Amino acid sequence: MQHTKAGEPQILIDLSTAIIGTDAGTLQCRLVDDGDDAQPRRLPFGPFVPDQHRTMEIGLRQWVGEQVGVELGHVEQLYTFADRGRQHTTPGAPHVVSVGYLALTNQTGRQTRAWRDIYSFFPWEDWREGEPSMLADIIYPALDSWLAQHSERRESARLAFGRDGLAWGEEYVLERYELLYEAGLVAEAFADGRENAAPTPAVPGEPLQLDHRRILATAVGRLRAKLKYRPVIFDLMPLTFTLTQLQHTAETVLGVGLHKQNFRRLVEKSGFVEATGKMSKSRGRPAELFRFRHQERSERPLAGLRVSPGRLRPSDPSP
Amino acid sequence: MQHTKAGEPQILIDLSTAIIGTDAGTLQCRLVDDGDDAQPRRLPFGPFVPDQHRTMEIGLRQWVGEQVGVELGHVEQLYTFADRGRQHTTPGAPHVVSVGYLALTNQTGRQTRAWRDIYSFFPWEDWREGEPSMLADIIYPALDSWLAQHSERRESARLAFGRDGLAWGEEYVLERYELLYEAGLVAEAFADGRENAAPTPAVPGEPLQLDHRRILATAVGRLRAKLKYRPVIFDLMPLTFTLTQLQHTAETVLGVGLHKQNFRRLVEKSGFVEATGKMSKSRGRPAELFRFRHQERSERPLAGLRVSPGRLRPSDPSP
DNA sequence: CCATTTATGCTCAAATTGAGTATAATATCA
DNA sequence: TGATATTATACTCAATTTGAGCATAAATGG
Structure with a gap:
């Protein structure tokens, strides 16, 4: 021992x-x-x-x-x-x-x-209005020049950022942040004294103290992944909500837009929600208010919200 | 600070x-x-x-x-x-x-x-020959008598062990072990001085030192879950293998039997393996030997081996 | 009443899944 | 040698799920 x-x-x-x-x-x-x-x-x-x-x-x-x-x-x-x-x-x-x-x-x-x-800490993670232009304009050029010296990290970068042919995997938030850190492109890399880092970070996005941006990236990545197989999204919702509100929350977390009718079908079929009978009042047609069925959390533990973003689309504007 | x-x-x-x-x-x-x-x-x-x-x-x-x-x-x-x-x-x-x-x-x-x-530490986890009889004979009666005093844990137990109507979720290895520990039914509970634990554990399964059985349960649970969305199974395989060997490995890890033809279809379609052209020799018809395509690990990171055990079946005997 | 906005219902083809049946290629043994 | 057992592999088929879009409904504000 x-x-x-x-x-x-x-x-x-x-x-x-x-x-x-x-x-x-x-x-x-x-x-x-x-x-x-x-x-x-x-x-x-x-x-x-x-x-x-x-x-x-x-x-x-x-x-x-x-x-x-x-x-x-x-x-x-x-x-x-x-x-x-x-x-x-x-x-x-x-x-x-x-x-x-x-x-x-x-x-x-x-x-x-x-x-x-x-998203002010990770502006490259918000694809709700399409691919953020900063990726092509700033991040990829900077990353590529670093990768030229570090070809062993090429594949990881390809995977993390979904480049040449690969799809953007919204859950690889940590992997992307870590790669930018390694490449000396975020402020924390300089603060930690990494030699390849410039005092002024090459990539937009606010820094946090200590390793807190790293922890936050881990959190967002885990949350995005978990959304797909556990009903955690309801912990972000008020007691009652419309399906559109639920969808907006999912889109906000995932950073991508979703197909409205299919999202609705998915949620209704999942059994996780039940109608309250009440209606919300907003601009257009009133929407039915739903609540989370807590019992279902155990009855269908595996189902979760398997939202598939389909081809990325701009999400509708929030109310 | x-x-x-x-x-x-x-x-x-x-x-x-x-x-x-x-x-x-x-x-x-x-x-x-x-x-x-x-x-x-x-x-x-x-x-x-x-x-x-x-x-x-x-x-x-x-x-x-x-x-x-x-x-x-x-x-x-x-x-x-x-x-x-x-x-x-x-x-x-x-x-x-x-x-x-x-x-x-x-x-x-x-x-x-x-x-x-x-499975000598978690004998209740091996369902390859069907539901282990010890569940109905020993574990459920013991658990139920504890649950009678601890009704707040009823739902967790229902979920973890897939009782009354729920399905057995093979990845809840840790949740099951922790429940047995809490209920004082495993040796470590007594060793840790929990008052409700008997010196002779009520439930079969060998103990380990310190919290090592807990860590092992976490490991098996994580591995079983991960098998379904990442190609980790190939880290358990030799350089070349037949699809039957691959299936047996998956069944061994998951502790359930799988449908042979569908497993084959899944693996071939996934693109994770390629034929070597060589053949294995065993008792029946020779099987083609495959190897893992390392490049695919990054090209299809999300796919993994989404094996669905279907209705539990006894797995074919190992060669 | 009409245009606008939002919600909801419904269809349809493609792809995936679950469960078989059928056939092929070897070894073994009477 | 030829039947039998054993294992591998191919193919089918229905049910379900997914991705995409069209159509209709119910409110609001002029």
Whole structure:
């Protein structure tokens, strides 16, 4: 049995949570407003203290409660990041490992400036209006010039960005971000002291502190993937909603447009929703209001919302 | 910014790896033979030492190399377990957090007694010969009597074990094990000092040290799920193989029988394999030997092997 | 009343899936 | 040697699911 010898550097575990919600066609993430003039740039996070936290989830709920006070629906562990040099560690300080969590909420919070549009951190991820022009204009040229020196990463890049013939896989959010980081094209690469990174990032998209943009990318990727086989989308919805609202939420998360009639057919057949009998009032014909059938969550655990974006189409404008 | 104050108990991270392979119709896991007379009962594991390990994967590869020397194919992080009381911690000792990894190998290793049949730890998971009778005979009665006191866990149990009307979901391996643990029906529950656990476990299935059976359950569950959407099965296969061998491997992992003709159609259409032109010789008609097309791994990343077990059938006997 | 907007119903062909039946190519054994 | 067992592979067929689009309904604002 081999265990740490005394004198080795201490390990500290940070619990960081990406809290995701949607509002008016935007995919939002709750950051912490530390009160100064600067833009909020960090996720709620804090150390895992085994004496106080029987489980890590209890710990994270404490930090979320203290720092942002958002009510959490679905919570899941994402990944544990421990690479040296990705946390701006100062020498001598304990090594920081971060355990990232994804949390969903249906609380819409435009009220505070700490709710930020996730696509401002990953502008290349929003294909609802078609392929973002920045891909062809900025990202691909920059990436290609890096790939010229790193041909061993060619295939990964091809897969992640769905280039020459491959389809854009909306769930490869982390893979894309990591590739841009590796290539020195995002601000964090410079902050972490990577030599190939320029002080001014080549690619648009706001940075976050520490490895928080990485954790957020993991969260969005996981959420997009999970949407297709588990009914997690309902954790983002209010108690009652129209099918169009549900579709807009799905499109906002996935970053692509969906075929309206087929989406409706899919959802109705899934058994996850039931009509309330009430109607919504908006501009055109009133829509029926539905609610999530909680019992179904267990009765059809595998079904989920298997939305297939079909050929990418611009989504209809949000109401 | 909140970080650990001095004097708090130290945290130690263990990297534990479930190395999985198949051999002659068995699903195997590599344990560590510590040389004494006792059965091997632990996964290869060791501490994450940030000074020596730039990443956790480097650390795990060191421990695997030193303790079992198996060559690893696909490696992936599973989950980070940190609940108090699941690691037999002695008071005062540092709190142990374990990061579990799954590794696949095509090395078949009957040579050492340290390769163990995974279904000896989870005998209720092997449905290749139909539903194991122990479920109806032992597990369900025991579980039900616990559920009588814990009705809030009823739905989870229903989902995990696919009872009254629900289908058996082969990927819920961890959920099933955790429920049995919670109910005090497996040996580790007693070892961890849970009050509702009997010294002699109610349910068959060998225990492992520490939380290693939990990690192994996570590994099998993840592998079963992943088989359906990524071509990981080929990391378990030799360089060339017949489609029947491939099917047997899939059945061994999933623990269910599959429809032969449809499996063949699925695999051929997927583009993941190509014929070598050579033939295998066995008892009946010779079968064509195939190899995995590595290029396809990136060309069709989403396809995977979407095997659907159909109505459970006994699988054909292994050659 | 008419144009506009949004919601919902319905059709239709293509592709996929689930479950067989039929046939081919080998080994084994009486 | 020829029948039999064994394994592999080809092909069929109906049911279901998917992708795409057309048509109609119910509201609103002039």
